Structures are given as C-alpha cells and as structure tokens.
Amino acid sequence: MSQILALTVLFYFIQTYVSNPGISSLALSIYLKEALGLSARESANFVGIAFLPWMIKPIFGAIADSFPLLGYQFKSYFIVCYGLATGFFLFLATLKSYPLPVLTVGAVSISACIAFSDVLADKFMIEVGKPIGKTGLLQALQWTGMGLGGVITSYLGGQIAQYQTLSFAFWVSIIFPLLGIVVVLVWMPEKKVKSGTVSMRKSFHSLWVALRSPSFLAIASFVFLLGIKPLPPLLYYQRDVLRFSEEFFGVLGAFGFLGMGLGVIAFGIWFRQCQQKILLKLAVVAGALSAISLASIFDQNSAILAQILSNCAAIIAFLSLSEAFVRSCPDRIEGTFYACFVSVVNFAAMIGAIAGGWLYDRGFPFPLLAIGAALYGTLGWLFLPIANGNFTSDR
Incomplete structure (x- = not known):
C-alpha cells in the first residue's frame, strides 16, 4: 500500500x-x-x-x-x-x-x-x-x-x-x-494483461454517447460560458506596470498554490456535501470572486494576498462544478463524461485568456478587465435555472 x-x-x-x-x-x-x-x-x-x-x-x-x-x-x-x-x-x-x-x-x-x-x-x-x-x-x-x-x-x-x-x-x-x-x-x-479493459470501438462509442447527450451539451454550455472570463496573462500587467522581478514571480506562484491548497481544504470541509443547486451558485460566486480579487493588485503585498484569495476561490469554483458534474454522470460512462467536462473547462479558460490578451493589447487596463471578468462571471446566475434543470437530482 x-x-x-x-x-x-x-x-x-x-x-x-x-x-x-x-x-x-x-x-x-x-x-x-x-x-x-x-x-x-x-x-x-x-x-x-x-x-x-x-x-x-x-x-x-x-x-x-x-x-x-x-x-x-x-x-x-x-x-x-x-x-x-x-x-x-x-x-x-x-x-x-x-x-x-x-x-x-x-x-x-x-x-x-x-x-x-x-x-x-x-x-x-x-x-x-x-x-x-x-x-x-x-x-x-x-x-x-x-x-x-x-x-x-x-x-x-x-x-x-x-x-x-x-x-x-x-x-x-x-x-x-x-x-x-x-x-x-x-x-x-x-x-x-492480455487485452485492454474495453475495446477501442466501445471506448469511442462511450465518448460519442457522452458528447451527444442533451444533458452534457446543456451543462457543458453552462460551464463554457462561465469559464470564458476575458482575463489576460497576469504576467504582462505585473511585469510592465508593477515591475515585479522574475524571483518575485516565483514567490507569487508558490503563494498561489498555497491558496489552492486552502481552497481544497475549505471545499472538503464545508461544501462537498452541499446540494447541487448550492454547488452551482457557489461556483458562480467563487468564480467572480477569483477574478475581482486580481483587480486589487498594486504592489507586492497586495499581489500575494490577491493571488492566495484568487486561487482559493478559483479551485472552490472548479471543485463545485466538478462535484455537481460527477453526480450527474450517466452510468457506465462516468470516466469519459468527466474527461469531457475537464476538456470543456480547459478550452473555456484558453478562449478567455486569448480574449483578455486581445483587450489588454488594445489598451484596456488590467484592473478594469479583472472587474469586467468578475461581472461577466456573475451573469452565470441568469443561466442557473437552465443548468439546474439538466443536472440530475442528487444521488
């Protein structure tokens, strides 16, 4: 063991x-x-x-x-x-x-x-x-x-x-x-072993079933819309405007992972057993908090605090969506269904970063973009009734 x-x-x-x-x-x-x-x-x-x-x-x-x-x-x-x-x-x-x-x-x-x-x-x-x-x-x-x-x-x-x-x-x-x-x-x-656990045909059939499922399409759309917050790479603002050194970037990243750990612990203690409706609301609120906390960065001390808070809130938002999604996975294709969910999360984050970078290059200040990303995230509240209707009841 x-x-x-x-x-x-x-x-x-x-x-x-x-x-x-x-x-x-x-x-x-x-x-x-x-x-x-x-x-x-x-x-x-x-x-x-x-x-x-x-x-x-x-x-x-x-x-x-x-x-x-x-x-x-x-x-x-x-x-x-x-x-x-x-x-x-x-x-x-x-x-x-x-x-x-x-x-x-x-x-x-x-x-x-x-x-x-x-x-x-x-x-x-x-x-x-x-x-x-x-x-x-x-x-x-x-x-x-x-x-x-x-x-x-x-x-x-x-x-x-x-x-x-x-x-x-x-x-x-x-x-x-x-x-x-x-x-x-x-x-x-x-x-x-002599053979795989399942055939390739069965694996891709499970993938196709997951992707064409109406519930997956509805839930994935909610996750995608929630995830494409237009935030540019933080390094550009911290390097160009705040003049942070490479060494401090490393320290900042370490504190960011500390914040992530705190978020994992907090979710495990207080939120993991919540009903799915509560988890979805928590995902919207925590996601917005993660973005808006970055607007408060103006020096090294505030950057450390913001990084801890942002990463803590971001992982709580992700775990909330993840937990709600796992509970709604159809039987026998749980692994494929969840892998598709993670792919949607990653794709949404990529689109958001590209959009944020485009806006930053055109002169939009980073704090304004962070506030805008938070406001955009709160729009997810409007889609909660649709999302709730496609999540199955708690098992």
Whole structure:
C-alpha cells in the first residue's frame, strides 16, 4: 500500500514539475515576452496551443483503456510518456537559439506526454483505489502531490528565471521525468494483461454517447460560458506596470498554490456535501470572486494576498462544478463524461485568456478587465435555472 501512496504523490509532483505549470514555464514566459516580443494575446495563443493535448484527454483515455503496451496498462505507458518528455527537454536544452516554431512544437509535445500521463494517473487511482475503498485517500494524495510540486516548482522556477538561462531551465526539467522512469521500472506493482479493459470501438462509442447527450451539451454550455472570463496573462500587467522581478514571480506562484491548497481544504470541509443547486451558485460566486480579487493588485503585498484569495476561490469554483458534474454522470460512462467536462473547462479558460490578451493589447487596463471578468462571471446566475434543470437530482 505504501508503494501505491508514494506513486500517487509522485505522478502529480512530476506533472507540476514538468508541464503544469512546469519549472521552466516562467523562464519560457519571460523569454516569449522579452526576447521574442510576443504581445499578451500572442502569449495566450502560445499557451492555448501548448495545452491543446489537455483538451483531448478523452481520446488518450480511450487509447489507454483499449491497448495495453507490451503487456502493461500503466507501466509501459508511463515510461514512454516520461521518456519522450525527457527527450524533448534534452533536445530543447541543447539548442543555442529558440525560434517560436521550435518552442511551440516542443511545448505541445511535452504537454502531450504529461497530459497522457495524467490520464494514466487518474486511471491508476480509480482501478487501484476502488477495490480497496481508498479512492478518496488517493485523490487527497493527488492534490498533495500537485500542491507540493506547485510550491517547489514555482519558487525554484522564479530563481531560475532570475539568475539562469532558458537552456538551464530545460536541463533542470529533465530531473524528475528521469526519476519517474526509474521509480516506475523498479517500484510499480503491475501484472501483465492480455487485452485492454474495453475495446477501442466501445471506448469511442462511450465518448460519442457522452458528447451527444442533451444533458452534457446543456451543462457543458453552462460551464463554457462561465469559464470564458476575458482575463489576460497576469504576467504582462505585473511585469510592465508593477515591475515585479522574475524571483518575485516565483514567490507569487508558490503563494498561489498555497491558496489552492486552502481552497481544497475549505471545499472538503464545508461544501462537498452541499446540494447541487448550492454547488452551482457557489461556483458562480467563487468564480467572480477569483477574478475581482486580481483587480486589487498594486504592489507586492497586495499581489500575494490577491493571488492566495484568487486561487482559493478559483479551485472552490472548479471543485463545485466538478462535484455537481460527477453526480450527474450517466452510468457506465462516468470516466469519459468527466474527461469531457475537464476538456470543456480547459478550452473555456484558453478562449478567455486569448480574449483578455486581445483587450489588454488594445489598451484596456488590467484592473478594469479583472472587474469586467468578475461581472461577466456573475451573469452565470441568469443561466442557473437552465443548468439546474439538466443536472440530475442528487444521488
């Protein structure tokens, strides 16, 4: 059991270390802005393209369910994902210059590796934890690994962005994927299987059933409209107007993950058992609070407080929608249905960032955009009757 617990933490630690957000992400963002001269909208476009693999996770899930690799459902896929991520980072680290097309291809490739490994980590949590009644514990450990990785990665990423080169950041990014390969090879308990848990045809049929479900379309529309708040990349405002250093960006990111942890704890204690109608209202309010808190940033101290509050509220909003959505999943396609939900959330966030970047580039001040995003978020209240009608009653 100790192996399973440690692996669960490690998988999510690696995810935050490599690509979500990634120890090289701040150095890369600074490079895109100041070396390549990308605008806020162009940076948002880059991030959106880089995170496209996270929007097709249901397809990755269907592949993992249908095709064991070399007789293993988990071990071989983890090794391939971490091995490819290591190879892509190694390639980027050895370059002497970084044109935008090369960075884009590299970012998408690494993101695909980590998105696939995230699908495997979730699948591992369900298949290992469900028979022994430990899925709740494993989910808590997933958040622990993500939070721990986020704090460490953000802080060290700020130090690297301040004092080292982008090439050095890519070299450092190799460490934990390599460690993941060794740990999976030596320590991961798994028996060989002859076939997948379901056929590819059945997997994609389940995906099609989920996507064409009227309830999914209605709920996904609500989630999408709620998620496309036009907020530009915060780095541009904090760098151009407030003159924050790379080192402080790292500190700020660490406090942001602290706020996320507080939000997870608060949701687990006070809100997890709420009725679905309450959860949807909470999602609207918390989402608006997350946006408007960013309007109060005017110096380093206010930035830290705003980052904690914003991330705390944002994760409460996400978990509220997530909990309500899970309760409404049709039987036998729960995993696919939920993966589609997460894809919609990611896509909405990408569209919102691109729209916010476009407005910021045209002279709209960031505090005004944050207030506008919060006001837009409150419009979700008008769609609550429609959303409530498509969520099934509490189970």
